[in-house]
Structure formats: C-alpha cells, structure tokens
Amino acid sequence: MSDDATPDATSERAAALGLTSPAAEEGAAGPVRFAVVGSGWRAEFFLRMAVLMPERFAVVGVVSRTAERGAEVTARWGTPTFRTVGELLAATDPELVVVSVPWDVTPVVTRELVEAGTPVLAETPPAPDAAGLRTLWEQVGASGLVQVAEHSPVMPAHAARHRLLQDGAIGQVTSVQISSTHMYHAVAVIRRLLGAGFEPVRITAQRFAAPLMNPRTRAGWTGDRDPVEASTILALLDLGEGRSAVYDFTDNQWHNPLRADRLLVRGSHGELLDDRVTRWLDGETTIDSPLVRSQSGIGQDLDGYDLQHLSFEGQVVYRNPFVGARLSDDDIAVATLLDRTGAWVRGQGEPPYPLAEGSQDHLISLAVEEAAGTGQPITTEREAWAG
Structure with missing residues (x-):
C-alpha cells in the first residue's frame, strides 16, 4: 500500500x-x-x-x-x-x-x-x-x-556526431572503433553511427588480462596504489555491406580516469576522431575541423555551468534542450529519453527506442561476450523482432 x-x-x-x-x-x-x-x-x-x-x-x-x-x-x-x-x-x-x-x-x-x-x-x-x-x-x-x-546514442556528443554523419561530412560511413562504454551501450552507438539494422553480425573476440591501477569506482576514490589484473575485451564486428566495428572495453572503464573514452568513425571521404573531423573538401584540399562545445559558466561567464550547444564549422549541430537545468551529458540523455517517450505516448513523436532496437543491441553484446569467452567466431541470426 x-x-x-x-x-x-x-x-x-x-x-x-x-x-x-x-x-x-x-x-x-x-x-x-x-x-x-x-x-x-x-x-x-x-x-x-x-x-x-x-x-x-x-x-x-x-x-x-x-x-x-x-x-x-x-x-x-x-x-x-x-x-x-x-x-x-x-x-x-x-x-x-x-x-x-x-x-x-x-x-x-x-x-x-x-x-x-x-x-x-x-x-x-x-x-x-x-x-x-x-x-x-x-x-x-x-x-x-x-x-x-x-x-548512449542520444548523449550530446554522439548526437552531434550522428548529425555530422547524416549530413555527409565524411561520405559513406564504413567503420566505427569505440573504447568507451560496455556491451549494449557500445553496440547501440555502433549501430546508430553505421546505420545498421537487424542483419546478422559476425563477431570474433578475445579477452586479455593486464595490470592496471583502479583509483576510482562508482563509490569514489579507492586510495589503491598498486595495479591489479584487469580484463579487456577486444572484438571485431562484421555488420555486412562493408561495415565493420572494433569494440574495446576494459573493466571499470566508466569510472577509471586512467582509461579515456575514444571513438573513431571512418567513411569514404574522411574520418571523425573523437571531436575532430578530417575530410575531403575539393580537388586538392582536405581540411581538419573541430566539433566545438559551447559551455557556459567557465571563467568570468556568470550564467552558470551548462552545456549550450555543439557546433561544427560555424553551424550548430546539437542544441541542449534543457538549458538551465545544469545537467551532465548523461543526465541530458536521460531527460531526452523521458521527453521523447512522453511525446510518443501523447502521439506527438516517434518511438524513441523501440524494444526491437534494444533487443538487437543486447543480442550482439551477448555474442561479443560469448566469442571472447570461447575464442570462437559467433554469427547472430535474424530475429523475430527484425520484422
């Protein structure tokens, strides 16, 4: 009660x-x-x-x-x-x-x-x-x-990167290399950036153990000084039609400041490395341009710490819809999901992330874990949720 x-x-x-x-x-x-x-x-x-x-x-x-x-x-x-x-x-x-x-x-x-x-x-x-x-x-x-x-796919930086890819900044997107988050979260980012659907995926993977300090966890700073054995999974995903991905995740990578986030997206006309895009411009010109984060509340900016927008070559490619709430990027993504789900149930928007998508993400992530555990290639099948 x-x-x-x-x-x-x-x-x-x-x-x-x-x-x-x-x-x-x-x-x-x-x-x-x-x-x-x-x-x-x-x-x-x-x-x-x-x-x-x-x-x-x-x-x-x-x-x-x-x-x-x-x-x-x-x-x-x-x-x-x-x-x-x-x-x-x-x-x-x-x-x-x-x-x-x-x-x-x-x-x-x-x-x-x-x-x-x-x-x-x-x-x-x-x-x-x-x-x-x-x-x-x-x-x-x-x-x-x-x-x-x-x-993960609607975190501000990933949303901005996806916009750039949709706009053709690096041509036809062919591969993603991600070392950031784990399992279904990483797979969701891979699938969105590659525009992958529900096709079978062939996975080869291996697990490695190596010493690594673990100075911080979700609970805070640990005070640990000595490296301990940490596990890393490296996986290669063949998503068909020339599309590939490399998955690289180490235990506690979310919290360990000694392991940074890394993302590389390659296409037919250039590549995106974290927040920098190298791309073809014309006959004898390639250019290197940053994805720029506009953040208030730094130095003499008295408007409070808040993400304003992300821009690329003078154009806004992501605008924070929750300015004033002082949210972290993770919180912005949570709020975005809530907002879009609310619009969906009211008939005012598309489904934000249907069960079929979430199921496909986890199916592939489970295959990554299985391939790393057995050392044998795994190929997923087309499932009922593929429609």
Missing part, C-alpha cells in the same frame, strides 16, 4: 538536494507524468529529472520492495511509494512507467505493465539473455508499448 507522505514543494526538494529548478515552458498537456518501478542507483537518474524540471516531468509514484526503502524514497524525493505494480496503477495514473530493476526482473515487470495496457520505458537490457529476449518479444513485442532506455 502507499506510504503516507505529503510531498514538499518542488523548490524545497530541489534546495534540499542542492539542486536548482530551471524555468521551462510547460507543454500544452503539462509535464510528463511517469512512475518508476525500482529505487536503486539508476532509478534515481529519472527521479532527479522531475526535481530539476517540474514543468516537464512529474513522478506520480515509485514501487519499492520494502516499506523501509519506500520511506527513504519518499523522504528524499517527495513521492509516494507502493509495494507492487498493481497498487501503483490502482492509485495513480502514469502516462508511462520506467522499469529500473535487476536484469532478470525486468521482463516480469514489463509483461505485467503491458498486460495492464501501460507504456513502458525499460532500463537496459530488456532481458538478461538471448532466450529471455526472444521470450519477451513473443509476449509483448506486438503490443508496441515497450521502449528501451538506451541513452
């Missing part, structure tokens, strides 16, 4: 969390009303968006397993909590529900919500393994109610 709680004013919650709420125009239908199943670390990314931008997003309830955890959530975020999905839906009227629970629980909760006719934004991955992906698709795929919260 619902915990007894009277939510504080949004401004008071924001102040208590050390956050400020920006002025944002309210849409014609008001803020997107969403609920969250789960109360862990990743669920809080969505809850934080409602505190920062109440004109855009409103949390109507959270499902937590215990009353004790529910009380903590209510105290921190000012939202009522429930023990079950049924209780949540009986007491609230969300436009969509974010499912942010352990991998093996996600399909169960997703099915329950779809059976109730409720649109779902499921955290990655939508099911733990290939068999689970296929079963989930068989059970809910035809409903069209499930989107996946794959945020």
Whole structure:
C-alpha cells in the first residue's frame, strides 16, 4: 500500500538536494507524468529529472520492495511509494512507467505493465539473455508499448556526431572503433553511427588480462596504489555491406580516469576522431575541423555551468534542450529519453527506442561476450523482432 507522505514543494526538494529548478515552458498537456518501478542507483537518474524540471516531468509514484526503502524514497524525493505494480496503477495514473530493476526482473515487470495496457520505458537490457529476449518479444513485442532506455546514442556528443554523419561530412560511413562504454551501450552507438539494422553480425573476440591501477569506482576514490589484473575485451564486428566495428572495453572503464573514452568513425571521404573531423573538401584540399562545445559558466561567464550547444564549422549541430537545468551529458540523455517517450505516448513523436532496437543491441553484446569467452567466431541470426 502507499506510504503516507505529503510531498514538499518542488523548490524545497530541489534546495534540499542542492539542486536548482530551471524555468521551462510547460507543454500544452503539462509535464510528463511517469512512475518508476525500482529505487536503486539508476532509478534515481529519472527521479532527479522531475526535481530539476517540474514543468516537464512529474513522478506520480515509485514501487519499492520494502516499506523501509519506500520511506527513504519518499523522504528524499517527495513521492509516494507502493509495494507492487498493481497498487501503483490502482492509485495513480502514469502516462508511462520506467522499469529500473535487476536484469532478470525486468521482463516480469514489463509483461505485467503491458498486460495492464501501460507504456513502458525499460532500463537496459530488456532481458538478461538471448532466450529471455526472444521470450519477451513473443509476449509483448506486438503490443508496441515497450521502449528501451538506451541513452548512449542520444548523449550530446554522439548526437552531434550522428548529425555530422547524416549530413555527409565524411561520405559513406564504413567503420566505427569505440573504447568507451560496455556491451549494449557500445553496440547501440555502433549501430546508430553505421546505420545498421537487424542483419546478422559476425563477431570474433578475445579477452586479455593486464595490470592496471583502479583509483576510482562508482563509490569514489579507492586510495589503491598498486595495479591489479584487469580484463579487456577486444572484438571485431562484421555488420555486412562493408561495415565493420572494433569494440574495446576494459573493466571499470566508466569510472577509471586512467582509461579515456575514444571513438573513431571512418567513411569514404574522411574520418571523425573523437571531436575532430578530417575530410575531403575539393580537388586538392582536405581540411581538419573541430566539433566545438559551447559551455557556459567557465571563467568570468556568470550564467552558470551548462552545456549550450555543439557546433561544427560555424553551424550548430546539437542544441541542449534543457538549458538551465545544469545537467551532465548523461543526465541530458536521460531527460531526452523521458521527453521523447512522453511525446510518443501523447502521439506527438516517434518511438524513441523501440524494444526491437534494444533487443538487437543486447543480442550482439551477448555474442561479443560469448566469442571472447570461447575464442570462437559467433554469427547472430535474424530475429523475430527484425520484422
């Protein structure tokens, strides 16, 4: 049942969390009303968006397993909590529900919500393994109610790079090399930048172990001084039609400052290396141009620390839709998913990341892990979600 709680004013919650709420125009239908199943670390990314931008997003309830955890959530975020999905839906009227629970629980909760006719934004991955992906698709795929919260492709820099590729800056895109994030996140970026669909992918991979210091984790600085053995997977993906990708990920690469993000995209008329594009211009000219980040709040800029836009050769190729909220790039991507999912459920936009896409990402990432574990090539098959 619902915990007894009277939510504080949004401004008071924001102040208590050390956050400020920006002025944002309210849409014609008001803020997107969403609920969250789960109360862990990743669920809080969505809850934080409602505190920062109440004109855009409103949390109507959270499902937590215990009353004790529910009380903590209510105290921190000012939202009522429930023990079950049924209780949540009986007491609230969300436009969509974010499912942010352990991998093996996600399909169960997703099915329950779809059976109730409720649109779902499921955290990655939508099911733990290939068999689970296929079963989930068989059970809910035809409903069209499930989107996946794959945020990596819509992070500002990746969105700007994708725009450049679409505009033909380096001609026909042929390969991607990524060393940044892991599994389905990396695959999602690869597939988007290459324009790949649901074709079979041939994967060869190998796992290597080498010493590496681990000075920082999600919990903070470790104080560790001595290198320990860290695992790295190197994989080569053949996506057909001359398209290829190199996947390179080391344990804890998200947090370890000794391993930087790297991205190389090659095309018929040039290449994009991180934030610099080398491309053909005319008969005897190639040029080297940066992707420029416009960031307020640096030095004597008193407007507050905020991403404004990304530009290339004098043209804006990405503009932050949430200026004033002081969001990290990861938070901007989360807010973008929420915003686009809200527009989709209101019939005002395209599906932001359908279940088929999220399933394909994870299918390929599982094949990468399998190929690295066995040392044998793996070729994925065309699945039912390919349509």
